[in-house]
Amino acid sequence: MADGDLRPADYVGFRDAAAAILGRHSGAGALDAFGFTDVYADGAEDLRPAYAFLEAQGSCCVSTPALGLLALAGLDDDRLATDGRSPLFGAPVGRSSLVAVPGMTPDDGVLVDRRGSGLVAVEDPSAVRRTPPAPVADDYLTVLDLDRAECRVVVPEGEAEALREGIVARTRLGAAAELLGLTDRLLRDAAGYAGQRAQFGRTLSSFQAMQHLLAWAATERHQLTCLFDIAVAGSAAGPVDPELARAVKAMAGRVFHAVAQTAIQVTGAISFTWEHSLNRPHQRGMALDQLAGSSADLVAAIGRQARTEGVVPELFALAAGAADT
């Protein structure tokens, strides 16, 4: 959606620059062209460009390892690198032993968080890779089964505990950025389709029922951009607040599913075909929602905390939130 004047100008500039690159490059090449690793090479003080890159990546539905790198941004620790290369973080999926690695290639090292052990390197990620029996619509996320993996402790539990919160918060905010981009993509495509496709001698977008469906989708997306932008603006000044990152990720998942459903309804049966342009971003978003806490689990956790503590979280102060964006 064209709402650049409503969102932070710096951030929109980074995002649009990334989108231009992602229109021509993917994988490590896109990261190099954007200077992605430079973003956090100096200690991850301002990760806004990284989140902007991920939003653009979602919108373009391109695959890079950016999300896996972002999770470990700022952990200036020589022990993490394998063969001089930065490893990718394998984000937990649900309550199982599975992790998902974004944009992984056969040469990439993978680091995961194992409670009780610390941050561990997966010795041979390809050997424990889930192999789907049928083609997948989107191969962005590689799923590893840690039950079958040989792992080596890189950062022991005693040290990992201090890093855990930041890794989870960055993963959640980064995944939310991608989900926001995917949401944009689906909404933009659905609105475009509705403006072209004619039934009963009129375009679909001329029917009030269609207009209101799309307006609700735009409203969902608007609230996500507002909360997301506040979290990202805050990330420039220090670590992301874990409760805010959790809320943003939960909202991103919920909004994505709502908008995807609207997009499918608006585009009709054609969108339920393998080849349709909606299929890949839809399945990518479904998978991203499962990373580092699904929206369903996070929403329940948010409710549980509010009930047991008797406090409805404010998540950000007006002083900081409004003035900084």
Add this chain to the structure above:
Amino acid sequence: MVARVPGDLSRDADLAGFAARFRVWLAESTADVAPLLAEHSDYDVRVQNARALRRLLCEHGWGLAGWPEEAGGLGGSILHRSVVTEELFRAGWSGPTVFEHLEIIAPTLVEFAAPEFVQAVVPAFLDGSRSWSQGFSEPEAGSDLASLRTRAVRDGDDFVVNGAKIWTTWSKWAHWCLALVRTGSAEERHRGLSMIAIDLASPGVEVRTIRQANGTDELAQVHFTDVRVPAAQLVGEVGRGWNVALYLLARERGTLSWLRHCAFRHWLTTGTEVMGEDSDRELGSVVLQLAGVRAAAARLLSRAADGAQLGPEAAFNKLLMTRTEQSLFNLLREVDGGRIALPADSPEDVLQQQEYLFSRIVTIYGGSQQMQLTTVARHVLGLRDG
């Protein structure tokens, strides 16, 4: 040591510091403030307390913070006013009743009315001695506001107003009505409208309250029969009333959502006391909706503070705000239906019942939910008929 006065209110001033100073003042003034924040089932008492609170806040400068000096304020922006609002709710306030209009009508007067008129009426609005209602809807003009018929005809230095307004919230307690009237022909539709401030004590004004489904009489029908209104009380130019109305509605639909979300938090926090484990997912869902309202409101406040012209994006705030209000009260009904539905025996329960019933119609006032969706579809998404 934190100062006990509003302090520096410049645009770049530290809002967090301002909030901290106000909290200190609130804590030190508990004996005076707490009785004015308490909930009452008698609406007249609530209005009386709201007036007294405005007076107290202005006496100490806090009620003037964020308002321009030409309107009797101390300078600053809507962010300062919003901080005061939030802190009051944190201290246990259930809401400003008739002074909810302050954030809607006073900025409109400051923006469009003659400076002399602003100086004459806004300070008394700020300090609670005078309150305002807004006259938009008519018996034959609801969502189709541009078809309104209340007519104002120029006669010397006055306009003579005839017609009727309906659903004019808080008119029973109001001293003024900011009314949208027809000064041109019916065929001119919205181009034939003007905004004018009518003194409700004028001869020919009759306020008939409407007893609502929730037992209160906040709404009213206001009849105007040959009411003479000085032309100096025009708000904006003749024939430009629609623009003034759009400015006002962007406040009612948009920036007001900050105040409303503070009230929602108050109700939801209270409700958690009776919730069990089985409510966690629904509670989490409402908390998340509330976060969306808060974030969208913060963005709009920031834009307003920067002097941006608020446009159709205010429709987002109205849609989010009203959906959340209904979700919140649906949840409270589901976890403690008896409190909502059965005869109450405490002021808090009466108030919650009133609020529950009011929440059923929030998707109607200020432009219905369907009108807001159409605004988003046409003016944000660019979808067109035909």
